Amino acid sequence: MRHADAVLEPLCGAKVIGAETLAGGDTSGASRLALADGRTLIAKHGPTTAREARMLGAMHALGAPVPEVVGMQDDWLVMTDAGAARPLDETAWHSLAGALDILHAAAKAEPYGWSEDHVFRHVAVHNAQRTDWVEFWRDQRLLCHVPHLPAPLAQRVETLAARLPDLLPSRPPPALLHGDLWGGNIVWNGAALTLIDPCAYHGDREVDAAALTVFDSPPEGFFDQLELAAGWRARLPAYRLWMWLIHVRLFGQSYCAPAERDLALLGC
Numbered sequence: 001m002r003h004a005d006a007v008l009e010p011l012c013g014a015k016v017i018g019a020e021t022l023a024g025g026d027t028s029g030a031s032r033l034a035l036a037d038g039r040t041l042i043a044k045h046g047p048t049t050a051r052e053a054r055m056l057g058a059m060h061a062l063g064a065p066v067p068e069v070v071g072m073q074d075d076w077l078v079m080t081d082a083g084a085a086r087p088l089d090e091t092a093w094h095s096l097a098g099a100l101d102i103l104h105a106a107a108k109a110e111p112y113g114w115s116e117d118h119v120f121r122h123v124a125v126h127n128a129q130r131t132d133w134v135e136f137w138r139d140q141r142l143l144c145h146v147p148h149l150p151a152p153l154a155q156r157v158e159t160l161a162a163r164l165p166d167l168l169p170s171r172p173p174p175a176l177l178h179g180d181l182w183g184g185n186i187v188w189n190g191a192a193l194t195l196i197d198p199c200a201y202h203g204d205r206e207v208d209a210a211a212l213t214v215f216d217s218p219p220e221g222f223f224d225q226l227e228l229a230a231g232w233r234a235r236l237p238a239y240r241l242w243m244w245l246i247h248v249r250l251f252g253q254s255y256c257a258p259a260e261r262d263l264a265l266l267g268c
Contacts, residue, residue: 012070014037016036033078041070049072053072058200066194082196097226103178111130142157142160156260177207183212205228237266
């Protein structure tokens with residue numbers, strides 16, 4: 001990363017003496033920078049870093065545990081370092097529920113969506129703001145993927161889309177969502193929890209709860225602490241489906257099977 005030092009060192013306020021490439025990041029690569037003054041910071045570079053900085057700023061303003069933006073320049077984003085991640089234990093899940101309460105309680109009269117779109121590599125995340133949640137989820141989280149899916153899966157998604165008014169609330173309380181909440185985007189260092197790599201927008205808070213059931217297994221106490229609206233378990237597959245469709249488009253048809261399982265749970 002020596003070629004980037006001319007940008008990074010003024011942002012960091014110290015000489016960069018080492019860089020460790022971190023795993024993950026479909027759009028923007030991340031590195032842990034070691035600085036001459038003993039600090040470590042996280043640097044990301046890519047086309048979506050400015051959008052991520054704005055999302056983190058909105059979440060940080062609410063008091064949610066997210067990295068603090070140190071500086072931005074030339075598609076470089078420098079943030080505070082949450083530390084090395086440890087497995088989520090009971091204390092971590094309790095802390096996560098508290099963090100989501102902070103994040104989700106903030107929006108009062110916001111439209112669903114966000115002020116700008118996002119992207120995972122070549123897959124667009126459409127965030128045009130809407131006042132009807134069912135329409136938002138139908139058009140911008142499900143039907144937008146239909147042209148890119150295998151025909152049998154696409155047909156079942158279209159069937160579900162037609163039934164959404166009977167499954168989802170049209171106007172749930174708008175919450176600021178992390179939007180891509182799975183274990184890899186939660187850093188628990190044994191003492192504190194940090195949410196990273198947001199795909200933020202306003203929507204039903206159950207979306208974040210559903211995302212956590214894609215690759216993770218939260219304990220029942222976590223869901224009890226969230227105090228979700230009645231019937232939330234029946235809605236999880238409809239919200240989880242978006243993440244499966246994203247994975248089909250990013251990583252291939254091996255993810256069709258879990259998408260089909262959730263469609264079957266929804267009677268489609």
